[in-house]
Amino acid sequence: MTNICVQDIVKAFGQDPILRGITLEVGSGEFVAVLGRSGSGKSTLLRIIAGLEFADDGTIDRNGNVAMVFQEARLIPWLRVNENLAIGKNRSELNAATAALDEVGLSEKARVWPATLSGGQAQRVSLARALVRAPNLLLLDEPFGALDALTRLEMQDLVHSVRSHHGFTSIMVTHDVEEAVRLADRVVILGDGQIILDEQIPKSPPRDPADYPQLVKRLLGVLGVRTHVAA
Numbered sequence: 001m002t003n004i005c006v007q008d009i010v011k012a013f014g015q016d017p018i019l020r021g022i023t024l025e026v027g028s029g030e031f032v033a034v035l036g037r038s039g040s041g042k043s044t045l046l047r048i049i050a051g052l053e054f055a056d057d058g059t060i061d062r063n064g065n066v067a068m069v070f071q072e073a074r075l076i077p078w079l080r081v082n083e084n085l086a087i088g089k090n091r092s093e094l095n096a097a098t099a100a101l102d103e104v105g106l107s108e109k110a111r112v113w114p115a116t117l118s119g120g121q122a123q124r125v126s127l128a129r130a131l132v133r134a135p136n137l138l139l140l141d142e143p144f145g146a147l148d149a150l151t152r153l154e155m156q157d158l159v160h161s162v163r164s165h166h167g168f169t170s171i172m173v174t175h176d177v178e179e180a181v182r183l184a185d186r187v188v189i190l191g192d193g194q195i196i197l198d199e200q201i202p203k204s205p206p207r208d209p210a211d212y213p214q215l216v217k218r219l220l221g222v223l224g225v226r227t228h229v230a231a
């Protein structure tokens, strides 16, 4: 079953189109990683899919709730963590907030102020805030981009386990080839406003990218990055 169907999306800011006809069909429960160089239009595409931005042309069909996690946690500083999750503050929202915080391993932070959280904790809260919406489609825009390498690995594990538990469809933008290989069912590369690679990754995630040196090298090649790693 298809959860989201993006067809012929075109978007320009000014003269040159950033997206020149993007077509992407994502099946229900599928996890797609979108790679591309900086400025290739990844965030723009995700924002259009989320409905935060309009395309100049093309269509998007999607079903169910959509939630998004950004590179910065974007928590409201004058609301405690659980209030950031349950803006309505009614009983059922607060219960959902408690469950989501528990799921990301931060139950004990429910009543603290966002400013007291580490970067990794803030991103966990922002993931929990997305889970409160019971998303059918979770959009992740470089959610771990600002984190140190170890925290990043922990967050990748968390995203994998949350995904296994909830079964939502997910599109994750990342500039990290290894992250894509670790987590996704399928990888798409944006270049020149178009999809220049779209392929399934063998076996189920999570994977150790070290077991896929050829794939990592090939993806880097398509991205235009040369490495000296033998593969």
Ligand SMILES: Nc1ncnc2c1ncn2[C@@H]1O[C@H](COP(=O)(O)OP(=O)(O)O)[C@@H](O)[C@H]1O
Binding pocket: 013, 018, 036, 037, 038, 039, 040, 041, 042, 043, 044, 045
């Ligand atoms: N609101 C905007 N107004 C003008 N230009 C924009 C806007 N958003 C993005 N751009 C431009 O579109 C291009 C693609 O941006 P973006 O989608 O953020 O790329 P990526 O996420 O792949 O780095 C960039 O050149 C960026 O400067």
Ligand SMILES: [Mg+2]
Binding pocket: 042, 043, 044
């Ligand atoms: Mg971006």
